[in-house]
Amino acid sequence: MTETPNDSTARPTADPQHERADWVSRLADDVIAEAERRGTKPVAASGISPSGPVHLGNFREVMSPHLVVDEIQRRGLEAEHIFSWDDYDRFRKVPAGIEGVDASWAEHIGKPLTSVPAPPGSEHGSWAAHFRAEAEAGFAAAGVRYRGISQTEQYQAGAYTEQILHAMRHRREIDAILAQYRTLPAAKDDDEELQKALDASSGAAAEDDGSSGAEYYPYKPYCTACGKDLTTIEAYDDESTEMTYSCQCGHRETVLLREFRSGKLVWKVDWPMRWAYERVVFEPSGVDHQSPGSSFQVGLELAPVFGWQRPLGPMYAFVGFGGVAKMSSSRGGAPTPSDALAVMEAPVLRWLYARRRMNQSFDVAFGSELQRTYDEWDALLRKAAAGTAGDAELAALARATSTAHETLPETPRRVPYRTLASVVDITFGDEEQVLRILGGLDPEEPITSLQPLRPRLDRVEAWVGTHMPAEEHTAVRSEPDRAALVALTEGERDAIALLLDGGQGLPAIEEAWTLDGLTFQVYGVAKVQRGLEPGAMVKGDKELSAAQRAFFALLYRLLVGRETGPRIPTLLLAIGRERVRELLTLAP
Numbered sequence: 001m002t003e004t005p006n007d008s009t010a011r012p013t014a015d016p017q018h019e020r021a022d023w024v025s026r027l028a029d030d031v032i033a034e035a036e037r038r039g040t041k042p043v044a045a046s047g048i049s050p051s052g053p054v055h056l057g058n059f060r061e062v063m064s065p066h067l068v069v070d071e072i073q074r075r076g077l078e079a080e081h082i083f084s085w086d087d088y089d090r091f092r093k094v095p096a097g098i099e100g101v102d103a104s105w106a107e108h109i110g111k112p113l114t115s116v117p118a119p120p121g122s123e124h125g126s127w128a129a130h131f132r133a134e135a136e137a138g139f140a141a142a143g144v145r146y147r148g149i150s151q152t153e154q155y156q157a158g159a160y161t162e163q164i165l166h167a168m169r170h171r172r173e174i175d176a177i178l179a180q181y182r183t184l185p186a187a188k189d190d191d192e193e194l195q196k197a198l199d200a201s202s203g204a205a206a207e208d209d210g211s212s213g214a215e216y217y218p219y220k221p222y223c224t225a226c227g228k229d230l231t232t233i234e235a236y237d238d239e240s241t242e243m244t245y246s247c248q249c250g251h252r253e254t255v256l257l258r259e260f261r262s263g264k265l266v267w268k269v270d271w272p273m274r275w276a277y278e279r280v281v282f283e284p285s286g287v288d289h290q291s292p293g294s295s296f297q298v299g300l301e302l303a304p305v306f307g308w309q310r311p312l313g314p315m316y317a318f319v320g321f322g323g324v325a326k327m328s329s330s331r332g333g334a335p336t337p338s339d340a341l342a343v344m345e346a347p348v349l350r351w352l353y354a355r356r357r358m359n360q361s362f363d364v365a366f367g368s369e370l371q372r373t374y375d376e377w378d379a380l381l382r383k384a385a386a387g388t389a390g391d392a393e394l395a396a397l398a399r400a401t402s403t404a405h406e407t408l409p410e411t412p413r414r415v416p417y418r419t420l421a422s423v424v425d426i427t428f429g430d431e432e433q434v435l436r437i438l439g440g441l442d443p444e445e446p447i448t449s450l451q452p453l454r455p456r457l458d459r460v461e462a463w464v465g466t467h468m469p470a471e472e473h474t475a476v477r478s479e480p481d482r483a484a485l486v487a488l489t490e491g492e493r494d495a496i497a498l499l500l501d502g503g504q505g506l507p508a509i510e511e512a513w514t515l516d517g518l519t520f521q522v523y524g525v526a527k528v529q530r531g532l533e534p535g536a537m538v539k540g541d542k543e544l545s546a547a548q549r550a551f552f553a554l555l556y557r558l559l560v561g562r563e564t565g566p567r568i569p570t571l572l573l574a575i576g577r578e579r580v581r582e583l584l585t586l587a588p
Helices: 023-038 059-074 103-108 127-141 151-156 161-169 171-182 192-200 267-278 295-306 325-331 337-343 346-354 369-386 391-401 417-427 431-438 456-466 482-486 490-501 515-529 542-560 568-575 577-584
Strands: 043-048 080-085 147-150 219-221 231-236 242-247 252-256 263-265 319-322 362-365
Touching: 023 059, 023 391, 043 059, 043 267, 059 080, 059 346, 059 391, 127 337, 147 151, 151 263, 161 171, 161 219, 161 263, 161 267, 161 295, 171 295, 219 231, 263 267, 267 295, 337 346, 337 456, 346 362, 346 369, 346 391, 362 369, 369 391, 369 417, 417 431, 417 456, 417 568, 482 542, 490 515, 490 542, 490 577, 515 542, 515 568, 542 568, 542 577, 568 577
Parallel strands: 043 080, 080 147, 319 362
Antiparallel strands: 219 263, 231 242, 242 252
16 A cells, blocks of 8 residues: 655645536535535545556546545545555456567466566566556656555455455345346447447456356455466355365365455455445546446445445546557557656646546547647636636636645746747757747747746657657758749739838838747738738738738748748748748849
8 A cells, every 4th residue: 555745735725716616616515515424534536457558548537536635625624535556456468569568478367467577678576566657657747646555455465354255245145236237238339438438448347247157256266376367166155264266277275265365356346345445435437337237336236235335426438539649659559647748737637637527528639739728728827817717717727737735837938839849840959949049039028048938848849759740840941942932923022022121011020020020020911912001900801811821821832842831920930030031032
């Protein structure tokens, strides 16, 4: 059993105006009331089987109770988030895409995850330990705290011995309850949401319920000879707890279950047993646990067998992933929290989970959509600073940037993600050139160091190197396209002259060398050519919009040899004054 580090200095509770403003606050109210009704403290639970990388879909299992417990703690009340590592689950199949792991690993199927060797090259002692450590690093970086519980340690230490014996004494009652659900129809093939969740799950929801033998037993031994659960209980005596089991490997033995430490309750019985053991009040679960006959539904009737009631357990919806083709080809699976935190700041990742109700699906974007996500994030920060954000927006923002115990790292100087991406891309990450370009963004408050741009700049550099779509990478021409410059129409030559040398209200480009100045310049050219002031506010003029788009496309062709690219003002800043003139001017 482990516990994540605790900061001794607690942050102030959330602003009262945020209470009940969002789904987190409302669920916190429900959990507090339910805990009071049961005469216990608010305990929320999560559980994940470390059978492979813990991806961003699994992360909703972590974030949902974390946010609710954190809200309760912000109110100054005692609450706990426990996290069960279901590392005593069986190794069900050999996952694809794990480096160094091939079909030969099938020899470990049926063993507990803590008895399966770690992937080659790992510093950890088992398969479970390897993937648990990987996941916990991401959880910690995202500000998630909990009391971690290893189910291997619990079972092997005899923590659940009395619960196991109780379940065996009540095995006929348990069997009768399970029998009501065994013949229920499976989920329909066209239930896309459920199918996605089932495909992404660890498989626990569909695990054998112990009914495969001649007599029902809710307990499954791990063979002490081969270490696998390919076992069948042949006899059991309630009084002495004497149990005889045989294994497909040929081993057969008789043990006293009271003293035996190699086995566990089957999943559909194990879960409600642990609700009672830990006195869990709140545990959301995924779509795969909410279908007819699933673990959570059956738990409604099985929990009272252990003297408890099923926790409050709203369903959380599927989380998808966008723009991860490169990651999937290299990892063979969906992205993890650590993968996400390599390209986005922790508050942004937390915000994606905090701003939507649990029953709403959403995607975590890794392609160009990530830039739009950051545009939305920056817009929210501006609204909050201006006092125009709504209560629900402010609540989600508070949950994203801080917890009851700490404030998460944020970037002091927020330059748009897409601007940073363009600059990093075009300079190949050369920090001296990056600083040169960014230094011209705002003459009134010039950027003189890259440090205030971090950690956002670090995340952008990682994104450009790993997830920026190939077609969006920009290569500036090494020399002018003479043929294209010779073929310019008279109107195109006039447009370029206005851009470079100014006139009719536009300055020379050197005098406009800031992001705002260049934005005014490039949008003003088409206006001046139509007889308007360069700063005129024009709405709904389709011809003007078409002329501006045509001018931008011309600049892209002359500067980078494509029809599209980074925003023109950012591109011009990145290229530099002298080189812009060189590429847009036909030398004699």
